Amino acid sequence: MAKAPAQGRTSEPVIPNRERPxxxxxxxxxxxxxxxxxxxxxxxxxxxxxxxxxYGLGLIGGFCHLYIGQEAVAVGLQSALESGKDSVITGYRxxxxxxxxxxxxxxxxxxxxxxxxxxxxxxxxxxxxxxxEHKFYGGHGIVGAQVSLxxxxxxxxxxxxxGGVCMAYFGDGAANQGQVYESFNMAELWKLPxxxxxENNQYAMGTSVNxxxxxxxxxxxxxxxxxxxxxxxxxxxxxxxxxxxxxxAWVRAGKGPIILEMxxxxxxxxxxxxxxxxxxxxxxxxxxxxxxxxxxLKRELNAAGVQEDELKAIEAEIxxxxxxxADFAESAPEPNPEELYTDVLVETY
Amino acid sequence: xxxxxxMPALSPTMEEGTLAKWLVKEGDTVKSGDIMAEIETDKAxxxxxxxxxxxxxxxxxxxxxxxxxxxxxIAVLAGEGEDVDAAKSAQPTEARAGDAAAATPKADEKNxxxxxxxxxxxxxxxxxxxxxxxFDAADQEGEADPEIPAGTEMxxxxxxxxxxxxxxxxxxxxxxxxxxxxxxxxxxxAYKVTQGLLAEFGDRRVIDTxxxxxxxAGIGTGAxxxxxxxxxxxxxxxxxxxxxxxxINSAAKxxxxxxxxxxxxxxxxxxxxxxxxxxxxxxxxxxxxxxxVPGLIVIAPYDAADAKGLLKAAIxxxxxxxxxxxxxxxxxxxxxxxxxxxVLPIGKARIMKPGKDVTxxxxxxxxxLALEAAEKLAGEGIDAEVIDLRTLRPLDTRTVLKSLKKxxxxxxxxxxxxxxxxxxxxxxxxxxxxxxxxxxxVLRVTxxxxxxxxxxxxxxxxxxxxxxxVAAVKKVTYKA
Numbered sequence: 001m002a003k004a005p006a007q008g009r010t011s012e013p014v015i016p017n018r019e020r021p022x023x024x025x026x027x028x029x030x031x032x033x034x035x036x037x038x039x040x041x042x043x044x045x046x047x048x049x050x051x052x053x054x055y056g057l058g059l060i061g062g063f064c065h066l067y068i069g070q071e072a073v074a075v076g077l078q079s080a081l082e083s084g085k086d087s088v089i090t091g092y093r094x095x096x097x098x099x100x101x102x103x104x105x106x107x108x109x110x111x112x113x114x115x116x117x118x119x120x121x122x123x124x125x126x127x128x129x130x131x132x133e134h135k136f137y138g139g140h141g142i143v144g145a146q147v148s149l150x151x152x153x154x155x156x157x158x159x160x161x162x163g164g165v166c167m168a169y170f171g172d173g174a175a176n177q178g179q180v181y182e183s184f185n186m187a188e189l190w191k192l193p194x195x196x197x198x199e200n201n202q203y204a205m206g207t208s209v210n211x212x213x214x215x216x217x218x219x220x221x222x223x224x225x226x227x228x229x230x231x232x233x234x235x236x237x238x239x240x241x242x243x244x245x246x247x248x249a250w251v252r253a254g255k256g257p258i259i260l261e262m263x264x265x266x267x268x269x270x271x272x273x274x275x276x277x278x279x280x281x282x283x284x285x286x287x288x289x290x291x292x293x294x295x296x297l298k299r300e301l302n303a304a305g306v307q308e309d310e311l312k313a314i315e316a317e318i319x320x321x322x323x324x325x326a327d328f329a330e331s332a333p334e335p336n337p338e339e340l341y342t343d344v345l346v347e348t349y
Numbered sequence: 350x351x352x353x354x355x356m357p358a359l360s361p362t363m364e365e366g367t368l369a370k371w372l373v374k375e376g377d378t379v380k381s382g383d384i385m386a387e388i389e390t391d392k393a394x395x396x397x398x399x400x401x402x403x404x405x406x407x408x409x410x411x412x413x414x415x416x417x418x419x420x421x422x423i424a425v426l427a428g429e430g431e432d433v434d435a436a437k438s439a440q441p442t443e444a445r446a447g448d449a450a451a452a453t454p455k456a457d458e459k460n461x462x463x464x465x466x467x468x469x470x471x472x473x474x475x476x477x478x479x480x481x482x483x484f485d486a487a488d489q490e491g492e493a494d495p496e497i498p499a500g501t502e503m504x505x506x507x508x509x510x511x512x513x514x515x516x517x518x519x520x521x522x523x524x525x526x527x528x529x530x531x532x533x534x535x536x537x538x539a540y541k542v543t544q545g546l547l548a549e550f551g552d553r554r555v556i557d558t559x560x561x562x563x564x565x566a567g568i569g570t571g572a573x574x575x576x577x578x579x580x581x582x583x584x585x586x587x588x589x590x591x592x593x594x595x596x597i598n599s600a601a602k603x604x605x606x607x608x609x610x611x612x613x614x615x616x617x618x619x620x621x622x623x624x625x626x627x628x629x630x631x632x633x634x635x636x637x638x639x640x641x642v643p644g645l646i647v648i649a650p651y652d653a654a655d656a657k658g659l660l661k662a663a664i665x666x667x668x669x670x671x672x673x674x675x676x677x678x679x680x681x682x683x684x685x686x687x688x689x690x691x692v693l694p695i696g697k698a699r700i701m702k703p704g705k706d707v708t709x710x711x712x713x714x715x716x717x718l719a720l721e722a723a724e725k726l727a728g729e730g731i732d733a734e735v736i737d738l739r740t741l742r743p744l745d746t747r748t749v750l751k752s753l754k755k756x757x758x759x760x761x762x763x764x765x766x767x768x769x770x771x772x773x774x775x776x777x778x779x780x781x782x783x784x785x786x787x788x789x790x791v792l793r794v795t796x797x798x799x800x801x802x803x804x805x806x807x808x809x810x811x812x813x814x815x816x817x818x819v820a821a822v823k824k825v826t827y828k829a
Contacts, residue, residue, distance in 0.1 A: 087575065089571070118608070119608070119610075120606060120607050120608040120610065121608030121609070122608070123605055123606055123607075123608050124606040124607060124608065128606040128607070129607075130603075130606075130607040130610055130611045131610075132607075132610055132611055137571070137574050137575070137611070138603075138607075138611070139606075140599070141598070142594060142598050142599070145567060145594065145595065145598065145599055147567075148563070148564050148566070148567020148568055148570075148571060148595065149567050149568075149570055149571035149574065149595075149599060150571060151564075151567070151568045151571060152567060152568040152569060152570055152571020152572040152573070152574065152575065153571045153572070153574065153575045154571075155568055155571070155572045155575075155577075156571070156572045156575030156576060156577050157575075159527065159553065159572070159577060160576075160577075178563065179563045179564050179567060182559075182561040182563055182564025182565075182567075183564050183567065183568065185559060185561065185564070186558065186559065186561065186564055186565065186568060189559070342609065343604050343605045343607075343608060343609035344604070344605055344643050344644055345604070345644065345646070345668045346604060346609075346612060346667040346668050347666060347667055347668055349646070349694070349695045349696030349740070349743050
C-alpha cells in the first residue's frame with residue numbers, strides 16, 4: 001500500500017546542530033505562470049499517452065518508461081532553473097524532463113521511433129537522449145549512474161565558477177545504489193552546487209519503497225553526510241516549485257548540496273512491459289481521482305478565473321502538437337546505414 | 350651483541366632508497382617506537398622507527414646518501430649494558446660494503462686483506478620473483494621514435510617523471526585539465542606520479558578523493574560531459590573494477606548514444622598488470638578488457654618517451670582514454686626528447702628493433718622481454734623484429750601485417766592471461782588478413798591461465814619470461 005503524498009513539509013530537523021534550509025513555501029504563481037505549468041504538464045501527459053500508443057503499434061521498441069502521474073515534479077522544479085546556466089540530468093524515465101525544458105517534442109518522439117531526425121539521431125532511444133544546448137545531460141540507463149555524473153556536472157559548475165547548479169533526478173529505486181552515497185559524500189565534502197531530487201513514485205519496478213528501504217523516509221538519506229533533505233508533495237506543481245526555490249537559495253548561497261524527496265506516483269507500469277501485479281487497480285484509481293497533478297492545477301486555474309473553454313483550447317492545441325510530433329516520428333526516415341559507424345569516436349586515429 | 354640496523358624495504362618493489370635524514374646521532378639512546386631516520390623510497394618518504402632499545406653506537410650511512418640498497422647496514426645499535434665502542438668497531442666492513450652510495454664497495458683500510466663480503470639483503474634484492482624477470486628485462490631500450498627530429502637533445506627520464514611532466518604541461522596549457530584521485534595531491538601520488546602537481550596547480554586542480562572509485566569515476570565522467578578535461582587516477586586499475594560501469598557505460602558510449610552530440614574527453618590512468626608479490630587481486634592486466642569496448646581509446650606505453658608523448662595526446666583527445674601504466678616501469682629511466690611539445694600519435698605502433706626472421710609483437714612491460722629475447726636470439730643467428738603496439742585500441746594492425754609480410758612468422762608477447770587477450774586478437778587479425786604471409790602458426794606467449802599466486806616460485810612460473818619468448822620464436826622459425 002503506497003503512502004499518501006506528503007502534505008506540506010514533514011521533515012523535522014533530526015539533529016538541530018547546524019543550519020537547515022527554511023520551510024519551503026507553496027509557490028504563488030501568476031495566472032500566466034499557472035497557465036504555462038498547465039500547458040507543460042498537459043504536453044507531457046498527452047505526449048506520453050501517445051508514446052504508449054505508438055509502442056502498442058510497434059513503432060517504439062525496447063524499453064519505454066512513461067512519466068504519466070509525475071508531471072508536476074519536472075515542471076515545477078525545472079521552472080525555477082535558469083536555462084543555459086543550470087544543468088539537468090536524470091535516469092531512463094526522461095521524456096518529461098526534456099519536455100519540461102522546452103525541447104521540441106518532434107525530435108524526442110522521433111528518437112523514440114528510432115529515426116535519423118531523433119535528438120540522438122536514432123542511436124540512443126527512449127533512455128538515452130541528450131541536449132547539450134539546453135544543458136540537459138541525459139537520459140542514463142544505468143540506475144543511479146546519473147547521480148555521480150550529476151555530481152560531476154556540479155563539480156564543473158564550481159570549477160568554472162559559472163554560477164550554475166545541477167539538478168540530478170533519480171528514483172526511490174536508485175536511492176539504494178551505493179554510488180549515490182559515494183556522491184553524497186563528495187558533494188557535501190566539496191560543497192558542490194547540486195540538488196539531488198529523489199522522485200519517489202513508490203515503486204522501483206515492482207518493489208515498493210517499504211519492501212526495499214530500511215529508511216523509507218528518503219529525504220533523510222543525506223543526514224549522515226550532513227546534507228539536509230526536504231520532503232515535498234510531488235503531485236502539487238506549486239509545492240514543487242516552492243521547494244525548488246528554497247533548494248536553489250540554499251545551493252546558490254554556497255551551502256552545498258540538498259535533497260528533495262518528491263512524493264509522487266506513476267500511473268502506468270514501470271515500463272511498457274509491466275504486468276502490474278504488485279499493486280491494485282484501486283490504488284492507482286484512487287491516486288488518479290484524488291491526487292492528479294493536472295486536475296489539481298485545473299482547480300487552481302478555475303480559482304484564478306480561467307474559463308473552461310480556454311482550457312479546452314489549450315487541450316486542443318496540445319493534441320495538435322503531439323499528433324504532429326507523432327506524425328513526424330512515424331514518417332521521418334530511419335538512419336542511413338552508414339550511420340552505424342559514425343560517432344563511435346570523435347577523432348580519427 | 351650489537352644490533353645492526355638495516356635499510357628497510359618499505360614497499361613491495363623497493364630495492365633501494367635515499368637516507369634522507371637522521372633524527373638521532375651517535376651516542377643517543379633510543380627506545381622502541383622512536384623515529385630514527387627518514388627514508389625516501391621511489392614512492393614516498395617514510396619514517397624509520399626503532400624496534401630495539403639501546404644506544405646508537407655508529408652511523409654508517411650519512412644522511413643524504415642515495416641508492417642505499419635494501420638490507421644494507423646503516424647504523425649499529427649497542428644494546429643495554431653493551432659497550433658502545435666495542436659495538437662500533439665490530440661492524441665496519443660489512444657496513445661499508447653495504448653502503449651503496451659508492452657504486453663499488455670501498456674496502457675498509459682495516460680489513461683490506463679480506464674481500465668485501467656480500468652485502469646483507471642481497472637475497473632480498475634478487476629474490477626469485479616473477480616480477481623480477483619483467484623488471485630486469487625492462488632495461489632493454491629500442492630505437493628512437495621516428496617522429497623525433499635528428500639532433501634533438503635526449504634527457505634520461507623515469508617513466509614516473511615523464512607521466513608527471515605530461516600532466517603538468519597539459520595543465521599549464523589548458524585550465525580545463527585537472528587531476529583527481531586517491532592520494533594524488535597531499536600524499537604526492539601513491540606511486541609519486543603526481544609529485545609536485547599540488548604545489549604548482551593548487552587544490553582546485555589537483556584533487557584528493559575519498560576511497561570511492563565508483564563515485565569519483567562518475568564525477569570525473571560527468572565533469573567531462575560538462576566540458577572539462579579530467580585526468581582520473583586509479584591507484585591501480587584493479588580498483589577501477591569498481592568503476593568500470595562509468596568507464597564503459599557512461600564514458601565510452603555517450604558520444605554514440607547521443608548521436609555525436611555529447612563528448613566525454615576524459616583520461617582514466619594508473620598502474621596496470623602484475624606488480625611484485627602482491628597476489629591475485631592486485632595483479633591483473635586489464636588491457637584486453639578495455640580494448641574490447643568500442644568508444645574507448647586504450648593506450649599502454651612501454652618507455653618514458655612514449656608515456657609522455659602519449660599521455661599528452663590522451664589528455665588532448667576528445668575521446669575517452671584508458672591509459673594503462675605499469676608500476677614496475679615507473680622507476681625505469683629512458684631517453685626522452687627535449688622538445689617544447691612532444692606529442693605522439695595515438696593508434697600507431699612502434700618498431701623497437703627491425704629484423705627479418707620473425708616478428709615479436711608486444712606492449713607495455715612485455716616489450717622489455719621481447720627486446721631481451723631478441724638479443725638472445727641474435728646471438729643464435731635469428732634476427733627478430735620487435736613491435737611495441739603502444740595503443741591497444743585502435744590497434745595498429747597495419748604495422749603488424751607489414752612486418753609479417755617481411756618475416757612471415759609471428760609471436761605475440763603479453764603480460765596477461767591468454768584467453769580473449771590482445772594476443773588472441775592479433776592472432777585472429779593475422780589469420781584473417783595475413784594468412785598468405787604466414788609460414789608458421791602464430792604463437793602466444795602469455796602468463797599462465799591462473800590467478801597470480803603470491804609464492805615467489807609460483808609467481809615466477811605464472812609470468813612470461815624472455816626464455817619463453819625465445820622458445821616460441823624457435824618454434825615458429827623451426828629451429829627448436
